[in-house]
Amino acid sequence: MSDTTLRDAIKTATVTAMKAKDKDRTAALRLIGAKIKDRDIEMRTSSKEVEDDAMVIDVLQKMGKQRRESIQMYTDGGRTELAAKEEAELAVIEEFLPQQMGEDETRAAIDAIKAELNAEGMKDMGRVMGELKARHGAELDMSKASGLVKAALS
Incomplete structure (x- = not known):
């Protein structure tokens, strides 16, 4: 991504998904936006200055980890429809994460x-x-x- 921040890319993707009437993608992107806003509120009281993209990446990594754990639990419990929903959210989250090291x-x-x-x-x-x-x-x-x-x- 050139000049745009990760936060801007997520907002743009949300608008695009809304216009395309892609309900699941819109819901996942809104969830990401809400988690970023939560972290913004937490950061107001923090004395540490954190680079915005780094903070957004941290939020996305935590969300991804939660989804992977949920997918495992749902799969183990035979709840494939819930696992599929989490996998769809995870796919959206991973779109915005940097390429992972092998x-x-x-x-x-x-x-x-x-x-x-x-x-x-x-x-x-x-x-x-x-x-x-x-x-x-x-x-x-x-x-x-x-x-x-x-x-x-x-």
């Missing part, structure tokens, strides 16, 4: 940080995870990355 790229990033910090064992896990999140937080699933960092440090 496992090989993630391992390479972990190895680079490990070497840079002279990380040796599990005692350094917090430092490595912190640096990994700072550098690649937007394009990583941190829960998966955590397992890879554990494996690299053990």
Whole structure:
């Protein structure tokens, strides 16, 4: 995306979906917009300044994680129609997330940080995870990355 922020892209997509009378997509996009507004309200009381796209990405990642957990629970419980609804929402959410790093790229990033910090064992896990999140937080699933960092440090 050129000059537009992620927030603007989501608003534009919402209007487009409304005009196309795509009810499910509109509902998912409105849900994203509501979560972003909630975070805006939370941020008013926070002293930290966070770059807007980074904040929006964080909101989207949390929403995606919730959808994946719900899909798993619904699938396990045999509620395929509810799982399908969550999958549709997840697809809309993922449209706005940056391309995720693959496992090989993630391992390479972990190895680079490990070497840079002279990380040796599990005692350094917090430092490595912190640096990994700072550098690649937007394009990583941190829960998966955590397992890879554990494996690299053990």
